[in-house]
Amino acid sequence: MRLKPQYLFALILIGALILAFAVGTVINATGKAGKAEAKTAASTKAADPTVQAVLTPEVARAYSVTIRGRTESARSVVVKSETAGVVAATPAVEGSLVRKGAVLCRLNIDARQATLDQARATLRSRELQHKASTELAAKGYRSQTQLLQDQANLDAASAVVRQAEIGVEQMNIRAPFNGVFDKREAEIGTYLSPGQACGTMIELNPLLIVGDLPETEASKVRVGANATAQLTSGEALSGRVRYAAREADAQTRTYRVEVTASNPNLIRSGLSASVKIGSGVGPAHLVPLSSLVLDAKGRQGVRYVLDDNRVAFSPVAVLEETPQGIWVTGLQGPVRIITVGQSYVAEGQKVRVGVAR
Secondary structure, eight states: OOOOHHHHHHHHHHHHHHHHHHHHHHHOOOOOOHHHHHHHHHHHHHHHHSEEEEEEEEEEEEEEEEEEEEEEEEEEEEEEOOEEEEEEOOOOOOOOOOOOTEEEEEEEOHHHHHHHHHHHHHHHHHHHHHHHHHHHHHHHHHHHHHHHHHHHHHHHHOOOHHHHHHHHHTTTTESSSSEEEEEEOOOOTEOOOTTEEEEEEEEEEEEEEEEEOTTGGGGOOOOOOOOEEEETTSSSEEEEEEOOOOOOOTTTTTTEEEEEEEOOTTOOOOOOEEEEEEEEEEEEEOOOOEEEEEOOOEEEEEEOOOSBBBEEEEEOOOEEEEEEEEEEOOOSSSSEEEEESGGGGTTTTTEEEEEEO
């Protein structure tokens, strides 16, 4: 059957319209896909969080161990009587500074002075007798045996005098070293037997600062290391470690350490102190206090940015807190420490880095 020209034209027109619609649909879909991909890429790029970081160099810094301590006297001695007697005088004032050899308590001499005088008189007699014997022996009127006997008598008399002098001197109970006469145990009229106390002497210059090292810090302290102590009274002392225990206390599992320091102002014993002991020199970084964070394992550390702008975490140990920040160990080389946004990023995450102000 042959179509009429007007029908054929209508069919051709309808086919052209359908083809044009199909091509437009394909082109529109392709454009939307490209825009979607561009939008997805833009949103992906915008999803990288922005943090601020500061480049922190590695520097050599002195390490130290800080402990709580207290001041103690270098020596504390209870001064006791060597002989028996009644206290006749107490020249030293309780709590005063006294020199070595100063009389703390003086006992009543009683008959000891008379015994000394008698011994000295006997010694003078023996000396004259020995002199006469020597002269007679030189002239041949005295035998060698008699001369030796007179010499022995002279030596014996000299020994008796020395013994009597010691007995008299023991009536003076003296300070064994320069220090403070901290406490008097005997007053005038007190009878002291041998071994009874006159009082207590303490040595405050040099002064000891003692403390206890935990097990984790004990290996860092050496005898001779420099140390400083800040006292609760406000004074500061500098000295050196003179003793570091090798055996731990059975109860506390800590190690006693003693620092000796010059104390010309006679700072008191028993004051609390913060003691900082030097333990060598090593690498350290100064970071802001606010940059410290905890990781998933509960470790204290800092987050920093790697060369490829990914976040990393490193645990650190605090050395010292200063107004400028805190000194820490555990990092290596120059590090870009995240100072803003460190709590909102995770390890391995890619970030955009801004300069910290």
